[in-house]
Amino acid sequence: MKGAVVIDTERCKGCNLCAVACPLNLLELTPHVNLKGYRYVAQLNPDACNGCASCAIVCPDACITVYRTRTE
Amino acid sequence: MSKEEIIQPQNLVYQKPRLMNDNPMHYCPGCSHGVVHKLVAEVIDEMGMTDHTVGISPVGCAVFAYNYLDIDWQEAAHGRAPALATAIKRLWPDRLVFTYQGDGDLACIGTAETIHALNRGEHITIIFINNAIYGMTGGQMAPTTLMGQKTSTCPYGRQADLHGFPLHITDIAATLEGTCYVTRQSVHTVAAIRKAKAAIRKAFENSMAGKGSNLVEIVSTCSSGWKLTPAEANQWMAEHMFPYYPLGDLKDI
Numbered sequence: 409m410k411g412a413v414v415i416d417t418e419r420c421k422g423c424n425l426c427a428v429a430c431p432l433n434l435l436e437l438t439p440h441v442n443l444k445g446y447r448y449v450a451q452l453n454p455d456a457c458n459g460c461a462s463c464a465i466v467c468p469d470a471c472i473t474v475y476r477t478r479t480e
Numbered sequence: 481m482s483k484e485e486i487i488q489p490q491n492l493v494y495q496k497p498r499l500m501n502d503n504p505m506h507y508c509p510g511c512s513h514g515v516v517h518k519l520v521a522e523v524i525d526e527m528g529m530t531d532h533t534v535g536i537s538p539v540g541c542a543v544f545a546y547n548y549l550d551i552d553w554q555e556a557a558h559g560r561a562p563a564l565a566t567a568i569k570r571l572w573p574d575r576l577v578f579t580y581q582g583d584g585d586l587a588c589i590g591t592a593e594t595i596h597a598l599n600r601g602e603h604i605t606i607i608f609i610n611n612a613i614y615g616m617t618g619g620q621m622a623p624t625t626l627m628g629q630k631t632s633t634c635p636y637g638r639q640a641d642l643h644g645f646p647l648h649i650t651d652i653a654a655t656l657e658g659t660c661y662v663t664r665q666s667v668h669t670v671a672a673i674r675k676a677k678a679a680i681r682k683a684f685e686n687s688m689a690g691k692g693s694n695l696v697e698i699v700s701t702c703s704s705g706w707k708l709t710p711a712e713a714n715q716w717m718a719e720h721m722f723p724y725y726p727l728g729d730l731k732d733i
Contacts, residue, residue: 411493412486423510423703423710429670446509454483461494462670468514469505470496477491479481 410479411459413451416471420448426463426472432456435463497521499530503547510710512700513542515667516580516609519677521549523684524576533576534568536561538590540582541616542609559590562597565604569687576688578605583624584614587649591623594649598693601658605683605694608650611702612721619705623647626724631705646724650697654730660692662731666699668714672727679729691733699725 420442426449427435434457437447451457459476499521507513524533530551537545539558546553556564561579569577586594586608594606613631614620620633624646628637638646654662661683665676676698683694699721701713708716 410481410486412483412491414487419504421509425510425710425714428711428714444504459486459491459493464494465670465673466515466667468507468509468511468518470500470514470518472494473492473496474494475486475488475491476493477481477486477488 409458409476411457411474411476412454413457413459413463413475414473415449415451416473417448417450418442418444419469419471420446421469422447422449423468424449425466425468429462429466431460431462432458497525499525499550500548501550505548506544507541508704510701510703510713511541512611512667512698513609515673516607516676516698516700517545517548519667519673519680520578520580520607523677523681524551527576527681527684529576529684529688532574533578534572536565536568536577536579538579538581538585540585540614542580542582543616545580559585559588560593561585561590562593562602562604562606565606566597566600566602569602569604573603576684577603578607578684578687580607581609582615583608583610583612583622587623587647591649595652595656598653598695599656599658601660601692603687603690603693605680605687605696607680608695608697609700610697610725611700611705612646613702613705615702615705619702624649626720629720648725650695650725650730653695658693659695659731660733661686661694661729663695663729664697664699664725664727666717666722666727668701668717697725699727
């Protein structure tokens with residue numbers, strides 16, 4: 409399985425719950441801030457993502473869209 | 481395979497619920513309200529009830545719920561959401577009617593409305609967000625505040641001789657003859673969120689089937705009121721709230 413996430417960084421409030429929920433620890437708060445002044449999350453190693461969607465399910469602000477595909 | 485190749489419509493597995501609009505939510509970072517809003521939006525969409533649902537938003541943090549979900553909403557006076565839901569459901573029996581209330585709204589000022597609406601067996605669902613504190617007004621003690629828990633109005637912790645005991649209103653609801661489904665859930669992990677969604681779906685289906693009234697309590701966090709980070713708040717909830725408010729179905733007939 410290969411996955412990819414798209415994060416709406418302007419909607420993100422930097423609560424970090426997605427980073428805690430990610431079983432592969434691929435998400436981390438960046439030092440950058442969005443227009444509202446919140447630090448937002450980004451994926452550290454996008455190639456390792458398996459698209460389990462844990463991050464998106466726990467995100468209280470519905471910032472994360474998840475895609476997943478099967479690789480042969 | 482590159483990220484661009486994976487990001488194709490046929491590979492989509494999770495996105496913002498269709499009924500949730502682009503308005504940024506006013507909730508604090510990490511607030512459980514956002515997750516429960518998503519679950520409500522998903523369940524209504526999956527049931528195909530988008531045009532036949534009326535939500536009642538309370539006074540409390542969820543007062544602006546009508547800004548975020550594109551369904552019909554009605555705002556109620558503080559605590560009176562179940563009374564309003566009763567009226568709407570009786571006048572419009574084909575509608576899915578639910579209230580969305582916090583613990584200060586449901587278990588304090590609206591205790592009478594809540595208990596009587598549930599006891600009459602109105603065919604409504606009450607979604608009860610219990611974070612053991614008054615979140616919107618600045619973290620004051622609520623009826624559901626735990627023993628020893630510090631809030632802005634009991635800075636030395638809740639004491640039985642001064643403040644009384646936490647109100648287990650969901651357990652009271654389970655003893656009423658009018659209720660058909662009473663459950664207590666949480667949204668702190670992926671597994672808990674899936675269970676909470678199933679519970680909300682069941683409650684909504686029961687209310688449309690005319691089985692009786694439904695109460696879904698969601699034990700929630702208030703990281704701002706508890707003065708913890710969102711992740712610490714989830715941990716604190718699991719350690720301190722769950723022993724007082726154990727998860728599971730209290731009544732299911």
